[in-house]
Amino acid sequence: MKKIYLILALALALQLIFLSQEHPIWWDSSVYLGMGHYMYSLGEQGIWEHVRPLVFPLMLGFFWKLGLNDVLFGHLLAMFFSLGSVALVYLIGKQVYGKGVGEISALILAFTPVFFESTFRIMTEIPSVFFALLALYFYIEKKPFASGIFAGVAFLTKFPQALVIAVIGIAFIKAWKEAGKFALGALCFIIPYLAFNWLMYGNPSVFADADAIIRYSGVWMFSGPVYYYIPALLKQNPLLILGLVGIYVSIRERKYIVPALAILFFSYFSYQIHKEIRFAVLMLPYFVILCAIGIKKMFKQAWIFWAILIITSIAFASQIHKEEALSPALNGYMAYLEGKPITGEVLTMYPQVNLYSSKAVIPMYYMVFDKVLAQKWIDYLNKENNVEYVFIDDCNMVCHPKDDSECEEKAEELISILREKFDIVYEEKDNSCEYLVFERR
Numbered sequence: 001m002k003k004i005y006l007i008l009a010l011a012l013a014l015q016l017i018f019l020s021q022e023h024p025i026w027w028d029s030s031v032y033l034g035m036g037h038y039m040y041s042l043g044e045q046g047i048w049e050h051v052r053p054l055v056f057p058l059m060l061g062f063f064w065k066l067g068l069n070d071v072l073f074g075h076l077l078a079m080f081f082s083l084g085s086v087a088l089v090y091l092i093g094k095q096v097y098g099k100g101v102g103e104i105s106a107l108i109l110a111f112t113p114v115f116f117e118s119t120f121r122i123m124t125e126i127p128s129v130f131f132a133l134l135a136l137y138f139y140i141e142k143k144p145f146a147s148g149i150f151a152g153v154a155f156l157t158k159f160p161q162a163l164v165i166a167v168i169g170i171a172f173i174k175a176w177k178e179a180g181k182f183a184l185g186a187l188c189f190i191i192p193y194l195a196f197n198w199l200m201y202g203n204p205s206v207f208a209d210a211d212a213i214i215r216y217s218g219v220w221m222f223s224g225p226v227y228y229y230i231p232a233l234l235k236q237n238p239l240l241i242l243g244l245v246g247i248y249v250s251i252r253e254r255k256y257i258v259p260a261l262a263i264l265f266f267s268y269f270s271y272q273i274h275k276e277i278r279f280a281v282l283m284l285p286y287f288v289i290l291c292a293i294g295i296k297k298m299f300k301q302a303w304i305f306w307a308i309l310i311i312t313s314i315a316f317a318s319q320i321h322k323e324e325a326l327s328p329a330l331n332g333y334m335a336y337l338e339g340k341p342i343t344g345e346v347l348t349m350y351p352q353v354n355l356y357s358s359k360a361v362i363p364m365y366y367m368v369f370d371k372v373l374a375q376k377w378i379d380y381l382n383k384e385n386n387v388e389y390v391f392i393d394d395c396n397m398v399c400h401p402k403d404d405s406e407c408e409e410k411a412e413e414l415i416s417i418l419r420e421k422f423d424i425v426y427e428e429k430d431n432s433c434e435y436l437v438f439e440r441r
Contacts, residue, residue, distance in 0.1 A: 003103045003107075003305060004087070004090045004102070004103060004106055007086065007090075007103070007106050007107050007110050008083055008086060008087065008106075008110075010110070010111075011082070011083060011086060011110040011111070011116075012079075012083060014116070015079050015082070015083075015116075015119060018116075018119075018120060019075055019076075019079070019120070021322065021323070022323070022325060023075070023120045023121070023323055024323055024324070024325065024326045025071065025122065025352060025355065026121055026122075026123065027350075027351060027352070028121075028123050028124075029074075029121055029122035029123055030047075030351045030352040030354065030355055031047060031049055031052060031351045032052065032056050032057050032060055032074075032122060032123065032124070033046075033057075033060055033064075033070055033071065033074065033122065033354075033355060034046035034047035034048075034351060034354035034355060034361075035047065035048060035049065035052060035054075035057035035060075035061070036057040036058065036059075036060035036061025036062070036064055036070060037061060037064055037354070038057075038061075038360060039054075039057060039058065039061050040061040040062070040064060040065040041360075043360055044359065044360060045354075045357070045358065045359065045360050046354050046360055046361075047351055047354040047360065047361050047362075047363060048360070048363075049363065049366060050197070050200070050201060050206055050209070051206055051209045051210035051213060051367070052210075053124065053155075053156045053157055053158060053159060054156060054193065055127070055153060055156045055157040056124050056127050056157055059077060059127075060073075060074050060077075060122070071122065074122040075119075075120055075122065077127070078118075078119045078120070078121075078122060078126050078127070079119055081126045081127045081129070081130040082115070082116075082118075082119040082126050082130075084130050084134075085109065085126065085129050085130045085133055085285065086106045086109055086110045087106070088130070088133035088134060088136075088137055088285075089102070089105045089106050089109050089133065089285050089288060089289060090102040090103065090105060090106035091137055092105075092133065092136055092137055092140060092258075092289065093105040093106070093289050093292055095137075095140050095141075096140060096255060096258065096289075097255070097289070097292070097293055097296075098296070100292075100296050100305075101289065101292040101293055101296050102292075103292075103305060104291075104292035104295055104296065104304075104305060104308055105285075105288045105289045105291075105292040107305070107308060107309060107312060108237060108239065108240075108288040108291060108292065108308070108312055109284065109285060109288045111312045111313065111315075111316040112236050112237055112284060112288070112312075112315075112316075113236055113315070113316055113319035113320045114236055114277050114278060114280060114281060114284070115281055115284055116316070116320065117320065118278060118281050120323075121278075123278070124157050124158040125158065125278055125279070125281040125282060126281065127157050127158075128154050128157035128158035128161050128282065129154075129281060129282060129284075129285060131150045131151075131153045131154035131157055131161070132150075132151070132154040132161050132164045132282075132285075133285055134150040134154075135147045135148070135149075135150040135151035135154055135164055135168060136164070136168065136257070136261075138150060139168050139171065139182075139257070142178075144172060144178040144179070144181040144182040144185065145181040145182065145184060145185040146185065147168060147182055147185065148165075148168075148181065148182040148183060148184060148185020148186040148187075148188075149185040149186070149188060149189070150185075151164050151165045151168055151182075151185070151186050152165070152185065152186035152187065152188060152189040152190050153189060155186075155190065156189055156190065156193055158282070159207060159210055160265070160268060160269075160282060161282070163261065163264050163265060163268060164261065165186055166264075167257060167260050167261050167264065168182060168257070169182060169183065169186075171256075171257055209367060213367050213368065222273075222274045222275060222276055223273050223274065223275065224275035226270050226271075227270070228270065228275045229266060229269060229270055229275070229277075229280055229283075232277050232280060233280055233284075233287065235319065236277075236280075236315065236319060237311075237312060237315045238311075238315065239291055239295065239308065239311060239312070239315075240287055240288070240291050241291075242290075242291045242294030242295055242298065243262070243287045243288075243290035243291040243294060244290075244294065245290075245293070245294030245297055245298060246259070246289070246290030246291055246292070246293035246294040246297075247259045247262070247263070247290055249293050249294070249297050250290065250293060258286050258289050258290060259286070259290060261283075261286045262283055262286035262287050262290055265282050265283035265286065266283050266287075269282070269283065295308065327430040327431075328428075328430075329428035329429060329430040329433075329435055330430060330433070330435060332426065332428060332435075333350070333353075333391065333393065333426060333428065333435035333437065334350065334352040334353055334355070334356060335356045336353075336356070336391075336425075336426050336437050337353065337356050337357045337358070337389065338356040340358075341358070342357060342358055342359040342388060342389070343388060344386040344387055344388025344389070344440065345362060345385065345386050345387045345388060345389075346359060346360075346361040346362065346387075346388065346389045346390075346391070347361070347362050347364050347377070347387055347389070347390045347391065348361050348362070348363060348364060348390070348391035349363075349364050349365050349391055349392050349393055349396040349397060350365075350391055350393055350396060351363060351365075353391050364377055364390075364392075365396050369396065369397055369398065369399070369411075370399065370400065370407050371399075371406045371407040371409075371410045374397075374407065374410035374411050374413070374414050375410055377414055378410065378413055378414050378417060381414075381417050381418070381421065382417065387440060388439065388440050389437060389438065389439055389440075390418055390422060390437070390438040391435075391436075391437055391438075392415065392418065392435075392436045392437075392438065393433050393434065393435045393436070394433060394434050395432060395433035397411050397414075399411065418436075418438045419438075421440070421441065422438035422439055422440055422441060423438065423439050423440075423441055424436055424437070424438060425437050425438070425439045
């Protein structure tokens with residue numbers, strides 16, 4: 001049996017085991033699912049955030065529109081993209097550096113904990129990586145138009161994948177005809193997306209707004225040093241340190257594109273104040289290829305693949321963990337509207353509420369909670385409106401520690417107005433948060 005088939009079979013078996021476990025729906029996941037509902041219901045259900053790329057919500061919403069369980073199919077879709085990414089890393093490594101590099105690359109990627117766990121979070125990292133790797137594969141296969149199409153789709157799945165467009169575009173710099181085909185392929189989807197934003201919002205500021213959220217939304221909770229991703233990646237698998245050897249070897253052999261992508265993604269996310277290990281998924285495929293190059297350069301023994309399998313398995317087992325179930329207080333809060341008739345507007349500080357509502361909800365947390373946003377909702381609630389329910393939790397009304405006291409005052413004023421005009425129909429606490437549902441009197 002070829003080693004790549006063994007890797008894919010083992011990965012699929014583990015994914016099926018993990019699929020049978022409970023996976024709470026994360027904040028971002030609920031937004032992508034809700035955006036799918038919103039698009040396919042023409043705004044009647046779900047939730048909308050204009051800074052989110054549209055490819056993944058379109059896929060998820062398609063299953064929902066067919067009457068299928070979009071959460072389950074979201075997981076299945078992510079499993080497909082995950083295994084597809086492993087296969088593409090194998091093909092890219094094999095084509096550029098040899099079969100052994102391809103096999104080791106696929107092995108390390110498939111069982112790197114953050115990559116594996118991301119498969120079950122219905123988020124954009126895994127799908128965008130698949131499309132980015134497909135773009136790189138078609139570049140290697142000298143199919144520039146197809147490469148451009150998938151680079152554009154990767155970008156519209158997760159915006160930082162613009163780096164893939166830039167790197168492959170530069171690689172075509174001396175071949176103008178191929179560069180034109182690549183650009184045409186990328187623009188096939190990007191131009192309609194920009195036109196959509198212009199028609200909807202009057203300007204293409206979606207990218208600036210998305211960047212602002214990453215920079216300012218709860219950044220004090222997700223900040224990290226510039227070297228954050230070095231220990232974070234080595235904790236995932238210590239073998240990744242050999243990627244430094246791979247960078248040296250690749251540059252010496254004038255094979256620049258994989259190290260360029262690895263270094264650029266690493267630099268971009270290291271520069272961002274907001275740091276999370278899940279963002280490393282975007283750079284991981286390039287680092288595992290470089291790591292495999294380093295391993296093959298340093299170790300010639302036939303048994304090295306099996307030694308790496310053992311080391312990777314130990315790293316995987318030590319880092320993988322079962323996701324914690326949501327508290328009963330939070331579950332009751334999110335699902336409060338399930339089965340209830342809704343005639344007015346629903347405002348929420350927690351996007352998961354949209355998954356249980358028969359009517360579209362309006363996010364109150366959007367874009368960043370501060371005194372300006374608090375004042376916006378104070379003014380809104382003081383005017384004549386059709387608000388029927390308001391979902392508030394104090395964990396998502398946290399002012400920046402360095403902000404002035406006015407933010408805290410505005411948050412208290414907002415709660416005071418809600419207590420004055422609405423009845424509290426749900427009030428629960430867990431260890432760190434208080435959850436309140438207000439209903440119009």
